[in-house]
Amino acid sequence: xxxxxxxxxxxxxxxxxxxxxxxxxxxxxFIKIGGQFHNRYxxxxxxxxxxxxxxxxxxxxxxxKQADLEIEYDEKVNSGQVSDLLQKKHNxxxxxxxxxxxxINQKGTLHTGFHDNGTISFILTNxxxxxxxxxxxxxxxxxxxxxxxxxxxxxxxxx
Numbered sequence: 001x002x003x004x005x006x007x008x009x010x011x012x013x014x015x016x017x018x019x020x021x022x023x024x025x026x027x028x029x030f031i032k033i034g035g036q037f038h039n040r041y042x043x044x045x046x047x048x049x050x051x052x053x054x055x056x057x058x059x060x061x062x063x064x065k066q067a068d069l070e071i072e073y074d075e076k077v078n079s080g081q082v083s084d085l086l087q088k089k090h091n092x093x094x095x096x097x098x099x100x101x102x103x104i105n106q107k108g109t110l111h112t113g114f115h116d117n118g119t120i121s122f123i124l125t126n127x128x129x130x131x132x133x134x135x136x137x138x139x140x141x142x143x144x145x146x147x148x149x150x151x152x153x154x155x156x157x158x159x
Contacts, residue, residue: 003146004074006033007132008107019091019100019132020070022077023150028099029082031073032090034066034098100125100153104149105117109133 007030009017018034076085085091103121117134120143124130134140140158147156 003005003150005143005146006138007136008116009132018135020073021069022082023146024077024098024099025150028094029085030094031077031085031090032088033069034074035064062073094122094130096151096154098124098126099154102159104134104144104156106132106140106158 004020004022007019007021009019011017017032020033022029022031045055051108073085076082082093086093099122101123104118105121106118108116109115109119116136117138117140120132122130134143143154144158147154
């Protein structure tokens, strides 16, 4: 099994996408496991107290559904059934040979009100750049460790 970490794909006009990124020996798999209120921390930070109270029951159901999805997805990745997951909307993969460099920026983003651990950018060999936010609940050091352990030849630059 590969290692994994979480990232957020910020979107200006729609809710964000919360991905679990699986790093294997040949690919990075970006599998959607949530949206705007992807965990308790995001829920607490994004809703005023009165709304937080009103939507608590709904959030608990979403939280459980996400936990169940993660278990299911982990099992599918472990058993090599990733192609099933890649058929779902928003899920995708990046082949290791298509990555020129990975850049991790330590500065927080305005998108989250600076309540994050910076950004991670995948610079591809075709010139395209895929940029994601590292959530507050995910340490930059664990992201770097995950990548280096699964893919020691990929260049990871911290700025």
